[in-house]
Amino acid sequence: MTQAEAARRFRMKSFLFATWEGGGTVAPMLTVVRKLLHHGHRVRVMSDACNRFECEAAGATFVPWTRAPSRPDRTPASETVSDWAYEGAAGLQHAIDVVWAGPALAYAQDVIAELEREPAELVVTSEMLFGVAIACEAVGQPFCYLAANISLFPIPGVPPMGPGLAPPRTEAEVALHAEMRDGVVALFDHGLPAINTARLHLGLPPLDHAIDQAEAAQAVLLATARAFDFAPETLPAKVRYVGPQLDEPAWAQTWVSPWPPGDDRPLVLVAFSTTFQNHTAVLQRVIDAAGELPLRLLVTLGGSIDADALRPADNCRLAANAAHDAVMRASVAVVTHGGHGTVTRALAHRRPMLVIPHGRDQNDNAARVAARGAGLRLDPTASTSEIRMALRRLLSDPTIAEAARTLGNAVAMERETSPVVELLEGLVLANDRTDLCLAG
CATH class of the missing domain: 3.40.50.2000 (Glycogen Phosphorylase B;)
Structure with missing residues (x-):
């Protein structure tokens, strides 16, 4: 030896x-x-x-x-x-x-x-x-x-x-x-x-x-x-x-964009819980809200929702799961239930968020995002039109994007060190x- x-x-x-x-x-x-x-x-x-x-x-x-x-x-x-x-x-x-x-x-x-x-x-x-x-x-x-x-x-x-x-x-x-x-x-x-x-x-x-x-x-x-x-x-x-x-789980699949290479519409990731929280209806309202906006919407289901339970809009693609780091690098914003892992990962990628909490620690995570101006927060009972308005603001307000970068820089530093x-x-x-x- x-x-x-x-x-x-x-x-x-x-x-x-x-x-x-x-x-x-x-x-x-x-x-x-x-x-x-x-x-x-x-x-x-x-x-x-x-x-x-x-x-x-x-x-x-x-x-x-x-x-x-x-x-x-x-x-x-x-x-x-x-x-x-x-x-x-x-x-x-x-x-x-x-x-x-x-x-x-x-x-x-x-x-x-x-x-x-x-x-x-x-x-x-x-x-x-x-x-x-x-x-x-x-x-x-x-x-x-x-x-x-x-x-x-x-x-x-x-x-x-x-x-x-x-x-x-x-x-x-x-x-x-x-x-x-x-x-x-x-x-x-x-x-x-x-x-x-x-x-x-x-x-x-x-x-x-x-x-x-x-x-x-x-x-x-x-x-x-x-x-x-x-x-x-x-x-x-x-x-x-x-x-x-924030390592990716071993079951997360490699993500390859399902859209043609020339499609330059902004990509928005929708990532809700990997455990069932009766969130099918909320996901559908997010899909419907984004369906009228000029963007691409990727919805990862995480094993908790069956794809057959949702009706994707023309600009929406459903994925059983996907490596979120790769998707977030290509995205401009994230819509999430407010789980701690998804929220901090989005911040580490400096992505603004729309948080729709369902319970557990999600309200508290949403409060921390909203207090720093790094995203918006809606109630899970929010209507399709309310979600659409929030998405429009999320994608157009430069102050939210800047706040997400500022908070994200600090979160990423603590992750790395x-x-x-x-x-x-x-x-x-x-x-x-x-x-x-x-x-x-």
Whole structure:
């Protein structure tokens, strides 16, 4: 063994990633996985069975959930979370029941079994999977959160998630934010009985609030850009921005324009959720609105909508999926539901957006785009004529394009200079030093 090989082997660490098929939850994780593999580390990924192909394509060892929920495929019929069928906060409560907290004990048992089979020096988990954090705390396993979006849990100085609030400007708005922050804590406490049941089963004391589970994590890494978020001047000690993690998913197809080379009409990409959010009617109104405009419209369906459910206009083409980086390079604007991955990718390409949020964190992403003037925001009930007016403005207003370039430059810089690998390696090294001190 050469000296260089010995040094590389000495540096190799073992990471276990834990995530779930929640649309935008997988690709950012796998981007970080790829980076760690590139640095010579060993990485396993626990996720739904349907994610095997993309995990192995990234070079990781794949481990499916067995006790915990595990989607066999990415078709709408196998969707675990149908939050679109609920009104308001009930949608998030449904997600908490069926994935985030309800099966916490099952997730915890799967993780403990995998760690017994093969230890890891650090577990990296989605902040949505309470059971993974419980398992790690129960067996003394170092772990951190890697959030594929802005923080779902309240952070002092950041508007609470949900309705898409901008930073407060008045004392009344400050009071409203505080009240809503308490509401977010209470909303997550919907899962507290299941969380505490899992904790008691594994010998841990009960929590007062569900979000208190984060205290056991070594770090909370936010895979978004500080420039995109409504970031406070000072973050809590454990929280760090690591920039958007935006590798293309392995299932994304190479994009070749279906239009003749001489067609110089501007291209607009329509990219909504890869999970079903009952958004067929909205997509159709976007298609109808753009049908009367001098542009080309590419609609990527992402596996969540059947092409037969839509009526494309003459200037519209439907694609099951396509590599969005390539499409965005050729486009002038993006119409999206406001998923974090699509929004930050569009910004990294300096593209203005029309955001039509449906729920989850999408209202909050839309608020951040609109507050910086980098795009427009419409309600999902917007009419065809309202969407057409917004598209006309998006394509003709130079101030929106300039704002998208300004914000996009900052987002792209944070993407390119992400410290995520160094931070994860630092957590492992800190644990190594602690073990040495204890052994001494």
